[in-house]
Amino acid sequence: MKKVAIVGTGHTPFTFATEKTSIELFSEAAMDAIAEANLKSKDIKALYLGNCLGDFSEGQAMIQSYIANDIGAFHIPATRFEGACASSSLAVRDAYIWIASGYYDVVIAGGVERAASIGTPLATRTFAMFTDSHYEYPAGLTFPAMFGMLAHLYSKRYNIPLEKLKEQMAMVSVQSHTYGLSNPKGQFHKEITVEDVLKGFMVTTPLQLLDCCPFTDGAAAVVLASEEKAKELTDKPVFISGIGQASSGKLSSQKDYLPRLRAREISVKQAYEMAGIGPEDIDVCELHDCFSIASLIAAESLGFFEFGTAGEAWEKGETMIGGKIPINISGGLKSKGHPIGATGASQVAEIYHQIRGECGERQVEGAKIGLTDTLGGDGVICNLIMQKGW
């Protein structure tokens, strides 16, 4: 297989409800990505698009063909991927293999969602379709309930009193909002304190409002190219050095301790093996912080911290720039926002710019290897993408 590089990204502002259509949003991100890659629309050979709720948010399915036309990449193959919050990670993974195989030399991948525009009640209802709708959802296991349950299990397993865990989780949100101040594309630009989190209304014990990421509108795109093509386009190509993806049945079918999501641990292993490295080699990471507890369990399964100690790590600043492993320096899903189908591509774009040293105030100095971790649903999909500098 051939080496595959990322050569450009585009990213709309992540916002509350917008009046733009999904086609307009993604086209905006795509045109920026194509320009950043020093390419023209006609150079793009195929489009891989993540989108979850388009049919519900604006009554339009199959937007990929209309987008290809809208961006002037006429008649290219265009494919839509759905894997809940990991939809655009799946799209990027797939774009990767079309280049790695030698079939195409330049393609575009990404995702879009109008998860804020759809309105919270309908967003909540439709989003629940991404859990197991036959058993778990009717039993009350929506996403907040599921992650609340994981927090309780985590607390119990590691003997961390719930009040202490809540403080640790609050630190996750506080850090994300701190870095979110310096991400102009993010949804929130507002500092918060541990007290703000702990005073918030209870969503589902022990998760309070500021433990939860928002619904967001937005789009993100990345241009992928073969090594030969990438070298024509840039002196600083960033290569995809490892990929991993795994699934599981409904979370309650996982017989072992639930917070160590099997789909994640398997995909993590695949990605590290393919890249030939370990967690100690990662310079910067964007992980799936749909809820504050999700950050703790992700950071541990990714191998950055001993199990049961991630909360301490956040408290000590080990996840900040200058710490052991800078995590979610973009502001993460919590502060940057979570436009479901666009989230994975947004993470990939952030890591790309970190490796190229283009992140300004929030730059992790000398970052050369980074990874993204995206969950779909309550952990029934996990997708890892590892990037390495030139």
Add this chain to the structure above:
Amino acid sequence: MKKVAIVGTGHTPFTFATEKTSIELFSEAAMDAIAEANLKSKDIKALYLGNCLGDFSEGQAMIQSYIANDIGAFHIPATRFEGACASSSLAVRDAYIWIASGYYDVVIAGGVERAASIGTPLATRTFAMFTDSHYEYPAGLTFPAMFGMLAHLYSKRYNIPLEKLKEQMAMVSVQSHTYGLSNPKGQFHKEITVEDVLKGFMVTTPLQLLDCCPFTDGAAAVVLASEEKAKELTDKPVFISGIGQASSGKLSSQKDYLPRLRAREISVKQAYEMAGIGPEDIDVCELHDCFSIASLIAAESLGFFEFGTAGEAWEKGETMIGGKIPINISGGLKSKGHPIGATGASQVAEIYHQIRGECGERQVEGAKIGLTDTLGGDGVICNLIMQKGW
């Protein structure tokens, strides 16, 4: 790139409303495909699934992970594709590249839909989301309206009086129902006459009820393998010898004569070029007959007949077994049924069995090369997959 073979298929009965869930339906097809390939579930490295309406038909999105678990292919990467009626063709195409690249040796692809269970009013409404929802659908351009318009344009372009064209179109449906009698997996087993078609109620001029395919529940799956693996499994591997896929903007943005769908003509060219053959080399074809007029325009763009003459060809029996090019010997979407997300994989499975000489009464003797043509939406996606025997 490596050669990719199909080594097994599975196909539920295509039916009116079933009480089975989409997960149950696809799992049934998948287990049959795995068994037919002489494999075990644990041999499957990834799942590629087409599904359009799962969220609407049973409130369950992201069914792919649950299916992987259900069939005992625990923790494999599982990806859902949406490209309207071409959803599972996109899934098969994608499965192809993961094998061709050398990344996996055995994967499963296919699709499932409960388009009958959802009920006709909701199916009609949700299905309209696969047209352009911003301009075309509000203007009344649902799928029947769009294909009715194509029939009028076709009639005018080739000076075929509408009454004559209606008779030709009726012959398409009559032939499909004739062959449908010998497909035990099909939805209809009922002979019809030209008179039956012409007496049917008018859906949208000039298309009458029996010019239109039904809504259907069902699933189809195919197992794909590397050449090395295929040779271990069977003496009769069937190889994917060509693929093509293209998109377009909304149909009305196609400036030229609309029935010659640009997306189709481009993907046809790609597939023939890749396979190094022409239409005269095709022994058997399954094409996208969502409406009877769709068969005529497809057969012409695929290169089987001169433009404007496909109706005559059907009348003369040139599309029957023993004719110039046997088309839709499975019964096609019209008689076999059209479970939207499953249709493409079902077509691929039919061609596979034709090439292996396993189609019994409806066998095309000596078929060695076959192709499938699947449309997504009103032609904004077209997907071609060419198969060739060992």
